[in-house]
Structure formats: C-alpha cells, structure tokens
Amino acid sequence: MSAFPAPPLVDIRDLSVSFPQHDGVVQAVRGVTLHVDTGESIGIVGESGSGKSVSCMAVLRLLRSPPARIEATALSLGGVDMISADNRQIADTRGRVAAMIFQDPMTAFDPVFTIGQQIVETIRVHRAVSKAEARSEAQTLLTRVEIRNPASILDSFPHQLSGGMLQRAMIAMALSCRPQILFADEPTTALDVTVQAQILQLIKQLQAEFGMGLIMVTHDLGVVAETVDRVVVMYGGKVMEQAPVQDIFDSPAHPYTRALLASMPGQGGGRQRLIEIPGASPNPANPPTGCPFHPRCTLADAQCAAAMPAMSQTGPSRQAACWKLA
Amino acid sequence: MIPFILRRLFSVSVTFVIVSILIFTMMHSIPGGPFDAGDMPLPPEVRARLNERYGLDQSLVTQYINYMGGVLRFDFGIPFQSPGETVLELLGRAWVPSLVLGGLGVLIGTPLGILLGIAAALRRNTWIDYLASAVATLGLTIPVFVTSMIMILVFAVWLNWVPASGWGAPDKWILPIAAYATIPMATYARYTRSAMLDTLNKPFVTVLRAKGLSETRIIYQHVLRNSAIPMVTVFLPMFIGTATGSIFVEAIFRVPGLGAYFVSSIRTRDYPLEMALMLMLTVMFCLAYLISDILYAWLNPRIRAGGRKG
Amino acid sequence: MTAALELRGLCKSYPLRDPNGWLPRYRELRVVRDVDLTVESNSIVGLVGESGSGKTTTGMMALRLTEPTAGRILVGGQDITRMEAAALKPFRAKMQVVFQDSYSALDPMFTLAQIVAEPLHVHGRGSAREQTETALDWLERVGLHRSYGSRYPHELSGGQRQRVAIARALVLRPDVLIADEPTSALDVSVKAQIINLLQDLQAEMGLSILFISHDLSVVRSLTDKVAVMFNGRIVEEAATEDIFIRPQHPYTRSLLDAIPVLNPRDRRDRVFRSREDLEADIPRLSAVATGLPPAPTPRLIPHGPGHRYEALVQ
Numbered sequence A: 001m002s003a004f005p006a007p008p009l010v011d012i013r014d015l016s017v018s019f020p021q022h023d024g025v026v027q028a029v030r031g032v033t034l035h036v037d038t039g040e041s042i043g044i045v046g047e048s049g050s051g052k053s054v055s056c057m058a059v060l061r062l063l064r065s066p067p068a069r070i071e072a073t074a075l076s077l078g079g080v081d082m083i084s085a086d087n088r089q090i091a092d093t094r095g096r097v098a099a100m101i102f103q104d105p106m107t108a109f110d111p112v113f114t115i116g117q118q119i120v121e122t123i124r125v126h127r128a129v130s131k132a133e134a135r136s137e138a139q140t141l142l143t144r145v146e147i148r149n150p151a152s153i154l155d156s157f158p159h160q161l162s163g164g165m166l167q168r169a170m171i172a173m174a175l176s177c178r179p180q181i182l183f184a185d186e187p188t189t190a191l192d193v194t195v196q197a198q199i200l201q202l203i204k205q206l207q208a209e210f211g212m213g214l215i216m217v218t219h220d221l222g223v224v225a226e227t228v229d230r231v232v233v234m235y236g237g238k239v240m241e242q243a244p245v246q247d248i249f250d251s252p253a254h255p256y257t258r259a260l261l262a263s264m265p266g267q268g269g270g271r272q273r274l275i276e277i278p279g280a281s282p283n284p285a286n287p288p289t290g291c292p293f294h295p296r297c298t299l300a301d302a303q304c305a306a307a308m309p310a311m312s313q314t315g316p317s318r319q320a321a322c323w324k325l326a
Numbered sequence B: 001m002i003p004f005i006l007r008r009l010f011s012v013s014v015t016f017v018i019v020s021i022l023i024f025t026m027m028h029s030i031p032g033g034p035f036d037a038g039d040m041p042l043p044p045e046v047r048a049r050l051n052e053r054y055g056l057d058q059s060l061v062t063q064y065i066n067y068m069g070g071v072l073r074f075d076f077g078i079p080f081q082s083p084g085e086t087v088l089e090l091l092g093r094a095w096v097p098s099l100v101l102g103g104l105g106v107l108i109g110t111p112l113g114i115l116l117g118i119a120a121a122l123r124r125n126t127w128i129d130y131l132a133s134a135v136a137t138l139g140l141t142i143p144v145f146v147t148s149m150i151m152i153l154v155f156a157v158w159l160n161w162v163p164a165s166g167w168g169a170p171d172k173w174i175l176p177i178a179a180y181a182t183i184p185m186a187t188y189a190r191y192t193r194s195a196m197l198d199t200l201n202k203p204f205v206t207v208l209r210a211k212g213l214s215e216t217r218i219i220y221q222h223v224l225r226n227s228a229i230p231m232v233t234v235f236l237p238m239f240i241g242t243a244t245g246s247i248f249v250e251a252i253f254r255v256p257g258l259g260a261y262f263v264s265s266i267r268t269r270d271y272p273l274e275m276a277l278m279l280m281l282t283v284m285f286c287l288a289y290l291i292s293d294i295l296y297a298w299l300n301p302r303i304r305a306g307g308r309k310g
Numbered sequence C: 001m002t003a004a005l006e007l008r009g010l011c012k013s014y015p016l017r018d019p020n021g022w023l024p025r026y027r028e029l030r031v032v033r034d035v036d037l038t039v040e041s042n043s044i045v046g047l048v049g050e051s052g053s054g055k056t057t058t059g060m061m062a063l064r065l066t067e068p069t070a071g072r073i074l075v076g077g078q079d080i081t082r083m084e085a086a087a088l089k090p091f092r093a094k095m096q097v098v099f100q101d102s103y104s105a106l107d108p109m110f111t112l113a114q115i116v117a118e119p120l121h122v123h124g125r126g127s128a129r130e131q132t133e134t135a136l137d138w139l140e141r142v143g144l145h146r147s148y149g150s151r152y153p154h155e156l157s158g159g160q161r162q163r164v165a166i167a168r169a170l171v172l173r174p175d176v177l178i179a180d181e182p183t184s185a186l187d188v189s190v191k192a193q194i195i196n197l198l199q200d201l202q203a204e205m206g207l208s209i210l211f212i213s214h215d216l217s218v219v220r221s222l223t224d225k226v227a228v229m230f231n232g233r234i235v236e237e238a239a240t241e242d243i244f245i246r247p248q249h250p251y252t253r254s255l256l257d258a259i260p261v262l263n264p265r266d267r268r269d270r271v272f273r274s275r276e277d278l279e280a281d282i283p284r285l286s287a288v289a290t291g292l293p294p295a296p297t298p299r300l301i302p303h304g305p306g307h308r309y310e311a312l313v314q
Helices: A052-059 A087-093 A115-126 A131-144 A150-154 A163-175 A193-210 A221-227 A245-250 A255-262 A302-306 B002-029 B044-053 B060-072 B087-122 B127-141 B144-158 B174-200 B203-210 B215-244 B247-252 B259-267 B271-299 C055-062 C085-094 C112-122 C128-141 C146-150 C158-170 C188-205 C216-222 C240-245 C250-257 C275-290
Strands: A010-021 A024-036 A041-045 A069-071 A074-077 A098-101 A181-185 A213-218 A230-235 A238-244 A312-315 A318-320 C005-017 C026-039 C044-048 C070-075 C095-098 C176-180 C208-213 C225-230 C233-239 C298-302 C308-312
Touching: A010 A052, A024 A041, A024 A052, A024 A213, A024 A238, A041 A052, A041 A221, A052 A074, A052 A181, A052 A213, A098 A163, A098 B203, A115 A131, A115 A150, A115 A163, A131 A150, A131 A163, A163 A193, A181 A193, A193 A213, A193 A221, A193 C250, A213 A221, A221 A245, A230 A245, A230 A255, A238 A245, A238 A255, A245 A255, A255 C188, B002 B060, B002 B271, B087 B127, B087 B174, B087 B215, B087 B247, B087 B259, B087 B271, B127 B174, B144 B174, B144 B247, B174 B215, B174 B247, B203 B215, B215 B271, B247 B259, B259 B271, C005 C055, C026 C044, C026 C055, C026 C208, C026 C233, C044 C055, C044 C188, C044 C216, C055 C070, C055 C176, C055 C208, C085 C095, C095 C158, C112 C128, C112 C146, C112 C158, C128 C146, C128 C158, C158 C188, C188 C208, C188 C216, C208 C216, C216 C240, C225 C240, C225 C250, C233 C240, C233 C250, C233 C298, C250 C275
Parallel strands: A041 A213, A041 A230, A098 A181, A181 A213, C044 C208, C044 C225, C095 C176, C176 C208
Antiparallel strands: A010 A024, A010 A069, A010 A074, A230 A238, A238 A318, A312 A318, C005 C026, C005 C070, C225 C233, C233 C308, C298 C308
C-alpha cells in the first residue's frame, strides 16, 4: 500500500475554465497543471486576466457553473475529486480541507453578524462542538493571529474594524478548522504597506506552525520573494514557468519571467527609466495563437506564433514552456 | 437611540403643524363654501346663521386656532355631510372596512411578493424568474381598477365563484382583497429580487461558500437577512396605502370604506372631515417613516453598533 | 527661480458631528495639518503615505478642488488661495491632474479625441479643427495611434486609458501635474510603461510633478525628492536617495522596512511597531536630536542639506 507515494494535496491537471458570453467565449484558464504537496507553499504570479484567481476558484468550485465551464483530467483537493463530488461533499471539503482568504477584507465578512458569530459558525459547520466551546476556540485563534484584545474583537461588527484587523480575523477564521491547505488570493493588495508586511509575515509563520500547504495568488513578485517556496508564473491563462523561488529570481528561464523581474521598480538607487514590457496583456476573449506572450516577446518568431510550446524540464525541479529556452 | 427618536418626534410635530396650516389655508382658499348655492339655494339669513354657528364667519387665523385647540382635545368637529355623528365616529365606522381590505391585502400580498422575489433571484434566468418579473411588471403598470375589472369578469361573472361586489359577508371580501394585494405583491416581488441579487453578488457570499456552508444556510442565515434591511424601508409606508390606495378598489367593489369620503369631503367642502382625513394621513406618513427608520437602524449594525473600535 | 508649486502651512479640517447627544455637537477632524511643501520647477516630488495620511487631500487642495481651512497655495510664485473663479481660470490651465481610476475619470460618452480636446475648448485655445489636430498629436505622443481618436474609453485597456488621461492633462502644457496614484490600478508589466512615459514627458516639457503614491518602489525610481506624510503631517522630507538610505523619522523607517524584498535571499523577520509606539517615539527622538527637554509641538528640524524630519523642539 505504501509503495505508492502520497497523492499531492492539490492536484490540478489540464484545467480549462471558460465563460460563454453573448459574443464569444472568454477562455480564462487554458490547460493549467499544478500540484502542491503537504506543507508546501507555492506562489501563483500573474497579471489581471492571467487566470491565476480563476484557477483557484475552480478547484474550490467557487465559480457559478453555469456560466463557468470547467474541464480537467484531474481536479482534487486532499484526495477529494472536486469534479465528481456532490454539493454536500464540496461544502464539506471547503473550510475543512481547504480554506481561502480574499483580497478585500472589508467586504469579506457578512456586515450584520459579529466577527465572533462568523468564526463560531465556521467551526460549528464542520465540527460538533457547543457554541461556548467554539467561542473560546475562536478567542484562542484571534490570539494566534496576534490580536491583542480578542474578546472585544469577537463582539465587534466588521465595519468597526480596520482592514488589517479584519484580514487577521479572516485568517483566524480560515484556520479555525485546521485546513490542510490555505488559498490566499491577493491577501495584502487592499492593505497599507506596513500592514501588508505584517500580514505576510503572519501567514508565513502560521503556515509553518500549522504545517499546511499554501497557495499565494499575487501579481506582486515582492510578495512571492517574501513568502513562498515555489513559484508558478501564469500568463494568458497558461503556466509559463515554474521553479523554486530562489531559481526564479536568480535565473529566470522564461522570457516573460525575465521581463517581469526586470520591470520591477525600486531596483538600484536613483531616478531612472524602467525596463518596460511593450504592449498589453492578451484579451482572454481573443487570445493570440501559439504562445500567449509572443506578441510582446523580444525573442519571438514564426514558430512562437504558430504553436504553444510544451512544458519542458529546465532543471531538476523546474519547468518552462518556451521555444527559445537556452 | 432615544435622543434620535425624540429628535425625530419633535420634527414630526413640526411637520404636523406646518402641514395643518398648509391644508387649512388651501382648503379655505378654494372659492365657495359648504353652504353655498347648489341645487337648493339657502336663504341668505339661514346661510349666515349656519356660517356663524360653525364659526365660518370668523377670520381664518381664529378659525385655525379654534380648530387646532379642538384637535388637542381630540375634538375634530361634526362632519357637514353627516351631522348625526362626530368626525371621529365617522372615521371609526368607515375605517374598519378600509383597514380590513388594505391590511389583509398588504399582509397577503407582501409574503407572496417576497416569495416570488426570492424564487426569481435563486432561479435567475429560468422560467420562474421570467414569470415573477412578468407578474411584477404587470402588477405595477396595470392600474388597480383594470385588475379589479378583470378579476370581477373572470371570478364573479364567468366562473361565478364569488360575489362581484358588496362588503357584508367574508365571501364578498375575497375579490377586493385579492385585487388590492396585487400592489404590494408586485412591489415586493421586484424589491426582493433586486435586493437578493444585490446581496448574492457581494464578496462575503463567496467567503461563506469557501467556509463550507451549505447553499440553504447561506440563503436563510445570511442573504435574506442582508436583503431584509433595504426591504423594511418600503414595508410600513405601504400601509399608508390602506387609506388612500384603495379608493379605486373600494369604489369598484362598493366597499363602504374611507376612500369615498376623501372625494366627497373635498367636493362638498366638508371642512372638518377633510381636515381630519388629511391630518390623519400626515401623522400616518410621519409615523410610518419614523418606525421604518428605527427598524432600519436596529437591523443594521452599522447604525446600531456605532463606529470604530480598533 | 520661483518654485512651480508652493504649499505654505496648509491645513484642512472637517467638522465631525457627534451622533449621540441631544443637541448637535461638532468636533474638528484635522485631516491635513500645517503642510509646507515645495515642488521646484522641472522636478518630480513624491508625496508618500498610507491611507488616511492626508496625501490626497493635500493634492486636492493644491488644485483648489478642496478649499483649505488655513494656509496658502502659490503657483509660480502667485498666491491662488483666495482667487475667484475668473481669476483662477488661467491658473487652472497651469495645473492639471491624473487620477488612479482612469475608467471613471474619462467620460464614457466622449471619443478619445473629444476627451483630449476638451481642455483646449474650455480654455479657448485655437479653432475646433486645431483643437482636434492637437488632441490627435497628443494621443500619438503618449503612445497611442491617431486612429484611436475616434474610439471610446471602454474600448481601451487600463494602461491605454491612463495614457489618454495623461494626454488630456498635458494638452494645455501645464507647469504642474498632480498625479494621484496613477499607476496603482495598473498591471505590473504596464506600470513601468506609464512611469517611463511620465519621466519622458517631464524631461521634454520641463514639467513639475507632484506624485502622490503609497508605492515606495515606484517613488524611488521616479522622483527627485520625497515628503512622507503621517497623520496629516509631513514628518520627513529629503532628496529621494537620501530618504531611502538615511531615514530619520521612525515612521519613515517603518515604512521603508515594510517594502517587500526584491530577492528571496534577503528575507528577514521584521519587528513591527504600532502607530501608538511610533507616535510615542517622537518626543524621545527630539531629546536626542536637540539636547533639549521635549516640547509640546512637533516641528520639522533640518538634517543635512534639503533633509528635514519632524521632532519635538523647544
């Protein structure tokens, strides 16, 4: 039995997500394959429209379907096949196996219930404990996310708290059922710079303490540099490159990753022109043929426009999809 | 909360005084009076005596002060068109059918409308949604006297299930109440649908799903509650319609309610009754809005629980 | 040489109504307090701070889009603080603005040519034909083809819309451009394009830009001088590199410390300090800096050429 390796915590193979519109089909995700092992943290980096958020929402089955059309050869979370699962199994998996935190903490809580009521509700949906037990657990969780006055925060309504405080409470709520994996969708984008750094550090610490997997979805390479072990770079609904985080920053293989790193502002001292990527992100309703990056790529030729290259191994634990790999 | 209510009550009384002055002057500025020539002209001395008896010969200011003095003692005077009773007695008698008709209409129409709205929101872009939208649009655009006529034609004339008009026995209530109920039903179907869709599209609903809550629980525990907040604000003002909105329904079904007096009191210059009806409406409007504001504040933690803590 | 834009002791406060209580009672909410800031000609000045620091209100006051409670605004040396609309109009042409949300900043019913030509029309520059021609020239100058003139805002990407907003702001050839978070809503790969465009146009036109942003990395690449705002006050001001290398105020330090690392190799555990801690630090600092006992009012004290930071001084 144990001859087989443990199945990955998150197993996505050849995932496609499309949204039919009145004037065509928006192809948000086009054949994404990725996996996360127990306790591993990965960052999915991409710009708006790259398909990074949609991929995560699809695994948790959080996309209304219809209109969303989801296809995959494998889509599983903690061993649960999320494609064939019925509504009850899906609901049972969410929160317990996989939890998610979102971009804007100000709109993530139900405004008519207190923070305490909402955490208690989450605990009691998945576990048979009394309200009093759940509340004392919620209070402990708030302490874990470094909230100094947990009792008073439990009795607060969302509108009474700051964005940073709410994001901490959100993390506490996500951890309340000890998930094996945490999806964090741009968890610091809506927050102030100093609060952002605190929340990232907190997520990193708790991920290690709880031994859970982490998928950090972000457009910010700085966030990735701060938090994760492995990086998946997405563009135009496809995975361009994936590699351990240090390799991405030291020796990016894909031209898009290279361009993205080069365009980061704030490198080196003094006022200076930045290295820009010409053009604009592809239109998901009408993506370019071949490699989605070819219209903006300095190395592109006819082959790039004609066909999408397959993922190829560029190192012991890294792959990239490009015809021009050295 | 209490200072808020008291402040509002104070502004209600100011409104009341301003409205009473406006109505009083407007009412008297219409040419003619209650004892003027009609089919049977009164001899001038009789008319003068009547005017004197009812104080109509005094200045408008004196008349107003006298009237309001009476109002403070709940003395609204004697209706000219029915001198055998006081205005209060007349209102008490005629209001019962109006209240039954309007009240039952609202109480039946509202839940039906809410259910229809919920069904439409949850089954968006299916036949239920289209049906609900059609009902709502028709209910709001077709005047209630047309709906009433159609109902009489179908249920009283063709099917002969219920009597066409009258008020005496409960079986005569069915058609007018049903006709009246279409208004709150249509209003609520529309309101509920849009409030529900609005809430369902909020990011926190996605968070609730991500927490592992069942769809049923999300709808009943969270979405309905959030959608209810904007909905309470329309509920009470709708009750005002029980006094005025049913004029057509009462006329068509020959219900002996208040509706007819709104028209007749103005036509016959029945000052005491006209004044009493208008003041009653004013008070009802003010109170309805006051109560909905309180309810809204109470349901909405943003107002109830106050500002920032930490 | 007179500065392009000078703010002298600028303040803004709003009356805040106390919701409880019998009679209405107001207290003062002080959003901007005593801000002194100079934007020298032909330079880019960064105004940095977190939400609620008062940086946007300061920008709006400089444009006379929000009336200051106290203080003076000088454009090219002339005081515009109390100017009436007619007298102000020529100064409006000298100061333009670009906002963060390019979508709501462009009228959806206008073509791009109309949008860019409108300021020319308002200020009566040239014939209608010339106005359109100038607008199309400007579209080209910000990197859009002339054929875009007949398109509508919704047909463009966020980066393209921001280019149009910049063209509209610069078509009157203003002296001062106030840019309020113009790159914050843009994708990473487009952000660099817009920053470069601003740099190029600034150099070509000798423009002065007040660049309001929370993004310190962008500010470092773009500006000559930085002012840091905290709780409505400027707490530190210096040449950009000076502030990044030698920050003096505790708030500036905490802001710089929070910037994400550029390489995972530099990951570190940070020690965070609360706002209360930061504010409590100010008196202690002043004692060190001046050797005097703490005084009740904070003031900006000099620290080398062009560098000032806030501390309590007697």
